[in-house]
Amino acid sequence: MFVELNNLLNTTPDRAEQGKLTLLCDAKTDGSFLVHHFLSFYLKANCKVCFVALIQSFSHYSIVGQKLGVSLTMARERGQLVFLEGLKSAVDVVFQAQKEPHPLQFLREANAGNLKPLFEFVREALKPVDSGEARWTYPVLLVDDLSVLLSLGMGAVAVLDFIHYCRATVCWELKASILYLMQGNMVVLVHDSGDAEDEENDILLNGLSHQSHLILRAEGLATGFCRDVHGQLRILWRRPSQPAVHRDQSFTYQYKIQDKSVSFFAKGMSPAVL
Amino acid sequence: MLDSLLALGGLVLLRDSVEWEGRSLLKALVKKSALCGEQVHILGCEVSEEEFREGFDSDINNRLVYHDFFRDPLNWSKTEEAFPGGPLGALRAMCKRTDPVPVTIALDSLSWLLLRLPCTTLCQVLHAVSHQDSCPGDSSSVGKVSVLGLLHEELHGPGPVGALSSLAQTEVTLGGTMGQASAHILCRRPRQRPTDQTQWFSILPDFSLDLQEGPSVESQPYSDPHIPPVSKNAKVDPTTHLTFNLHLSKKEREARDSLILPFQFSSEKQQALLRPRPGQATSHIFYEPDAYDDLDQEDPDDDLDI
Numbered sequence: 001m002f003v004e005l006n007n008l009l010n011t012t013p014d015r016a017e018q019g020k021l022t023l024l025c026d027a028k029t030d031g032s033f034l035v036h037h038f039l040s041f042y043l044k045a046n047c048k049v050c051f052v053a054l055i056q057s058f059s060h061y062s063i064v065g066q067k068l069g070v071s072l073t074m075a076r077e078r079g080q081l082v083f084l085e086g087l088k089s090a091v092d093v094v095f096q097a098q099k100e101p102h103p104l105q106f107l108r109e110a111n112a113g114n115l116k117p118l119f120e121f122v123r124e125a126l127k128p129v130d131s132g133e134a135r136w137t138y139p140v141l142l143v144d145d146l147s148v149l150l151s152l153g154m155g156a157v158a159v160l161d162f163i164h165y166c167r168a169t170v171c172w173e174l175k176a177s178i179l180y181l182m183q184g185n186m187v188v189l190v191h192d193s194g195d196a197e198d199e200e201n202d203i204l205l206n207g208l209s210h211q212s213h214l215i216l217r218a219e220g221l222a223t224g225f226c227r228d229v230h231g232q233l234r235i236l237w238r239r240p241s242q243p244a245v246h247r248d249q250s251f252t253y254q255y256k257i258q259d260k261s262v263s264f265f266a267k268g269m270s271p272a273v274l
Numbered sequence: 275m276l277d278s279l280l281a282l283g284g285l286v287l288l289r290d291s292v293e294w295e296g297r298s299l300l301k302a303l304v305k306k307s308a309l310c311g312e313q314v315h316i317l318g319c320e321v322s323e324e325e326f327r328e329g330f331d332s333d334i335n336n337r338l339v340y341h342d343f344f345r346d347p348l349n350w351s352k353t354e355e356a357f358p359g360g361p362l363g364a365l366r367a368m369c370k371r372t373d374p375v376p377v378t379i380a381l382d383s384l385s386w387l388l389l390r391l392p393c394t395t396l397c398q399v400l401h402a403v404s405h406q407d408s409c410p411g412d413s414s415s416v417g418k419v420s421v422l423g424l425l426h427e428e429l430h431g432p433g434p435v436g437a438l439s440s441l442a443q444t445e446v447t448l449g450g451t452m453g454q455a456s457a458h459i460l461c462r463r464p465r466q467r468p469t470d471q472t473q474w475f476s477i478l479p480d481f482s483l484d485l486q487e488g489p490s491v492e493s494q495p496y497s498d499p500h501i502p503p504v505s506k507n508a509k510v511d512p513t514t515h516l517t518f519n520l521h522l523s524k525k526e527r528e529a530r531d532s533l534i535l536p537f538q539f540s541s542e543k544q545q546a547l548l549r550p551r552p553g554q555a556t557s558h559i560f561y562e563p564d565a566y567d568d569l570d571q572e573d574p575d576d577d578l579d580i
Contacts, residue, residue: 114348114350116350119350157389157390160389161347161348164344164347165346165348165350168322168344168345168346171322202428203389203429206292206426206428206429207385207389207426207429209292210292210295210320210385210426210429211320215292236292236293238292238295250293
């Protein structure tokens with residue numbers, strides 16, 4: 001969790017907004033530091049987190065998490081974190097006979113139309129457990145990242161449907177027996193292909209942008225690589241519940257990633273150039 | 275004009291983008307319709323019913339007939355709660371009404387439907403729904419139908435958008451500048467020229483429309499005092515105030531087209547060079563040498579062997 005980013009977003013783990021979809025997007029740079037930020041943020045906020053990690057292994061996130069002050073291993077052991085390690089379970093799908101559908105079942109099927117097994121996995125993971133007291137504040141779904149699903153053969157509309165169902169469940173579901181409004185949050189990462197004309201990716205990115213409440217866009221600098229400024233971050237708030245209170249606002253900051261934190265500054269105000 | 279959008283009936287396209295979202299305008303128009311006593315149906319596919327109804331007071335909420343296709347549009351929960359036939363079935367059912375009451379159908383969103391249904395089917399159903407009141411025979415009994423479709427421009431190619439645009443009676447494209455939203459309204463009345471107009475507006479917290487004048491010229495940043503302020507609706511023509519002429523008249527264009535390039539060696543040029551025209555040697559040079567001139571009659575190139 002990067003404290004400076006919390007300040008920019010005007011949020012803390014104690015009083016984060018619920019029922020929101022946050023879209024992380026990166027163009028010409030690596031936006032995974034945002035994923036690590038939100039993972040540690042929601043673990044510190046005592047939320048039940050379902051992390052669909054399709055890009056890196058568990059140990060990668062765990063090592064970065066330790067630098068940010070959370071222990072993923074312990075969170076997984078006490079049931080706070082449900083981790084789908086895409087890289088490992090993809091192998092299971094292909095080489096082991098599964099009786100019930102595996103979340104990554106679409107890898108096996110030639111014409112997998114939809115991501116329903118993955119959605120079922122998420123729903124099971126975030127279902128409130130009927131124990132006496134509520135241990136976790138609210139559920140959170142984190143996906144890293146969605147563009148890889150397009151590369152694995154799913155269509156953009158199938159991925160949008162998956163996110164639609166996740167939103168309907170995580171952000172808005174009413175459980176049948178107990179009237180329990182699971183106002184959870186979702187954070188998804190999509191890569192922006194930029195100049196490479198990837199129509200499916202553009203449909204996915206634009207479709208998600210329209211559904212998101214907050215868009216964080218990490219872009220590389222237009223002038224190229226720089227040692228002191230690693231990129232710029234555009235923050236766009238959309239869909240405020242009260243229109244005209246803060247009409248879609250957009251801010252841009254530049255950032256530098258350090259070992260355990262990320263420092264943000266206004267454009268052109270990097271300490272290295274002042 | 276923005277507040278009389280629904281008076282015409284037919285299909286009204288609300289084209290929005292990521293930066294300028296259109297759902298608040300859709301809700302404002304829905305509220306206006308409901309307050310006018312029309313029957314209002316909402317086909318909710320993109321946001322949940324709670325989120326759509328948020329901001330409306332209970333009076334409005336009671337008048338809205340909400341068809342929820344957000345919770346389980348593809349029937350993944352297999353509970354058969356969803357309307358059979360999905361959103362398309364619900365739209366088709368609305369084609370068969372016989373009420374004299376005017377009705378407004380809000381599609382939230384048309385983009386959602388267009389991504390999942392074939393464009394031709396969707397266009398046919400939209401045409402059938404929005405033109406119910408103009409079909410011969412029963413025209414007196416069926417009230418005016420307005421269909422409000424929210425379309426996210428970036429999601430579709432020019433083909434489907436063009437098809438929907440040709441079906442629409444009115445197209446509202448949302449944009450804006452400096453935090454102020456604007457709507458460019460293109461209106462196609464039958465047997466009249468299409469009219470277009472840009473209206474600046476804002477939506478108040480209770481979803482009523484507030485029409486505005488637009489950002490004042492003085493508040494534009496970086497305005498150069500040497501350039502006269504441009505009126506809001508005029509487009510700046512960069513070819514005015516130039517010191518050179520960028521346009522060609524017809525005669526000039528013909529002359530340019532018939533010009534032979536100077537270094538193009540055509541047969542005429544060859545003949546002209548071989549046979550000098552008579553009267554060519556009509557120019558003489560008169561030279562008065564002064565004291566410092568060294569006139570040497572010898573040809574310096576004499577020793578060259580050409």
